[in-house]
Amino acid sequence: MTTKDWNISKLQVLRQCHRKFYFAYETALHTFTNPYRRKAYELSKMKTLKMWQGSVIDWMITKEILPAYVDRQIPDYQAIAKRGVEVAKKQFEFSKNQFYHDSDISRSEAGADWAILDVHESLTPFQETDLLEIYATIEKVLLDFPTYPSPAFGKNMEQYLLSATYLRPDAKQMKYEYDGVKVQPQIDLISYMGKSMHVIDWKVTEKDDADYSRQLLLGGIVALRFSRQKYREEKWRPLPTLADVNLIEFNLLNGKYKEHVFNKDAVANALDSVYLLSDDQEELSQSRPWDELDIEDYERTSKVSTCAVCNFKNLCKHVILNGLNYDEAKYLKLVQDQELENLTV
Numbered sequence: 001m002t003t004k005d006w007n008i009s010k011l012q013v014l015r016q017c018h019r020k021f022y023f024a025y026e027t028a029l030h031t032f033t034n035p036y037r038r039k040a041y042e043l044s045k046m047k048t049l050k051m052w053q054g055s056v057i058d059w060m061i062t063k064e065i066l067p068a069y070v071d072r073q074i075p076d077y078q079a080i081a082k083r084g085v086e087v088a089k090k091q092f093e094f095s096k097n098q099f100y101h102d103s104d105i106s107r108s109e110a111g112a113d114w115a116i117l118d119v120h121e122s123l124t125p126f127q128e129t130d131l132l133e134i135y136a137t138i139e140k141v142l143l144d145f146p147t148y149p150s151p152a153f154g155k156n157m158e159q160y161l162l163s164a165t166y167l168r169p170d171a172k173q174m175k176y177e178y179d180g181v182k183v184q185p186q187i188d189l190i191s192y193m194g195k196s197m198h199v200i201d202w203k204v205t206e207k208d209d210a211d212y213s214r215q216l217l218l219g220g221i222v223a224l225r226f227s228r229q230k231y232r233e234e235k236w237r238p239l240p241t242l243a244d245v246n247l248i249e250f251n252l253l254n255g256k257y258k259e260h261v262f263n264k265d266a267v268a269n270a271l272d273s274v275y276l277l278s279d280d281q282e283e284l285s286q287s288r289p290w291d292e293l294d295i296e297d298y299e300r301t302s303k304v305s306t307c308a309v310c311n312f313k314n315l316c317k318h319v320i321l322n323g324l325n326y327d328e329a330k331y332l333k334l335v336q337d338q339e340l341e342n343l344t345v
């Protein structure tokens with residue numbers, strides 16, 4: 001049996017719309033060998049301005065702030081906040097120039113500058129003031145971060161991070177594999193205090209999203225497994241249990257956090273949903289190569305609200321109008337016509 005990789009975004013997309021899943025996970029391919037597949041890839045990476053704001057904050061926390069605490073250093077927050085805004089400005093320029101269309105500029109070469117924003121790729125309208133607001137928010141969040149309340153009573157974020165036994169930021173490589181399904185949650189931070197651990201997910205949008213709890217649950221399962229494995233290797237006793245795991249969703253935009261339940265039932269439900277959806281995908285693609293897949297097997301959702309925020313909405317419309325085929329020139333024309341329509345309503 002082929003092992004399937006699962007993460008929360010994949011689960012979320014499969015639940016929302018099978019056609020979206022077809023574009024995002026069956027068709028998207030980063031190479032420039034097939035324009036249709038490359039377009040699906042670009043759209044799968046495209047961000048709205050608000051999502052992008054969150055990703056820059058997340059990046060700065062993961063790459064600059066937490067590594068300093070891992071080394072027991074106090075980060076220079078003034079400098080980091082300034083750099084955060086610089087990173088955002090460079091990414092905006094990269095996207096504005098559409099350098100991501102250039103096959104000579106690889107994503108790894110572009111590094112932190114690489115970004116695709118919907119305002120450039122899908123010509124989504126925006127105001128200059130939106131941009132200024134985003135730069136100001138990035139700066140403010142990064143400056144406020146050390147004074148945010150923490151999950152440890154009476155400690156602010158800085159005191160909390162300094163008091164952890166061990167910090168494991170960006171634990172995205174942790175996997176859980178069972179019965180042909182590999183679960184790889186995006187864990188932003190695991191903070192260990194002896195046997196117990198806080199699995200933390202940075203939330204960077206205002207949206208109240210149920211999938212944060214699923215993401216955290218899968219993160220908790222993987223973190224506990226790794227911890228128990230370590231205890232066994234080191235012959236430490238007693239082994240950590242479910243009660244030693246705390247799941248924390250931390251909203252970086254307002255400094256508030258929320259704890260999620262981690263018990264036997266919650267864990268079983270989270271794993272069930274992964275296995276059920278994994279079966280759904282297997283039924284759809286049956287592990288066939290892309291050119292043997294039939295787009296018509298991937299049904300479109302009837303929910304207008306899902307389509308309204310779908311990254312692939314122009315591509316979806318284009319292939320329907322074009323006999324289920326992709327034509328780059330016609331697709332670009334559709335995006336431009338759509339922009340005109342947006343400007344006139």
Ligand code: SF4
Nearest residue numbers: 017020300307310316
């Ligand atoms: S636009 Fe709607 S139907 Fe088309 S892929 Fe997106 S969510 Fe699915």
